Amino acid sequence: MKLYTYYRSTSSYRVRIALALKGLSVQAVPINLLKGQQRQPDYLALNPQGRVPMLELDSGERLLQSPAIIEYLEECYPTPTLLVGDPLQRARARGVAALIGCDVHPLHNVSVLNRLREGGASDTQVAEWISHWISQGLAAVESMIGDQGYCLGALPGLADVYLIPQVYAAERFNVSLAAYPRIARVAALAAQHPAFIQAHPSRQVDTP
Incomplete structure (x- = not known):
């Protein structure tokens, strides 16, 4: 998997935490927001919103928005769970x-x-x-x-x-x-x- 991320983006940060808690390895692809890389045509072709994070699966499917990405990780990799209790x-x-x-x-x-x-x-x-x-x-x-x-x-x-x-x-x-x-x-x-x-x-x- 590839995670398109920016080091200071809090939404990217939360996805990185979820991945690390679940022991999942990804290839980090830095997108420098201050340099406007999120607005470049090659990135917009992958992510029309032009934001981070974006998780690209091994299948080539791409997931946008940190809540959706974290829910996907929880469903596909349920152990250890991020949602404990009743x-x-x-x-x-x-x-x-x-x-x-x-x-x-x-x-x-x-x-x-x-x-x-x-x-x-x-x-x-x-x-x-x-x-x-x-x-x-x-x-x-x-x-x-x-x-x-x-x-x-x-x-x-x-x-x-x-x-x-x-x-x-x-x-x-x-x-x-x-x-x-x-x-x-x-x-x-x-x-x-x-x-x-x-x-x-x-x-x-x-x-x-």
């Missing part, structure tokens, strides 16, 4: 994932920030926008996760796959995590876990 616990994990993937991450996506700047927003206003939405999202996640272990248990799962890249984004945008001790606990555990270490942006081939 239906209620699995629903809680999906809730954390959706909150981050649908309500937080899109609002600090580079295309959104560029649109704000095109509309006349200053750097200070853009920074305030980012801080507001990330802080609001993390406050909600803080109330949704447990007091021990990873987000929802002793082992990492879907919620952690989404949370850790969002923590990375918060730190990159200088959003304080001081108000979120549960999230800080999960981040500290993940920092020692081989799969999260392997997937970290600093370990990617296209890291500047």
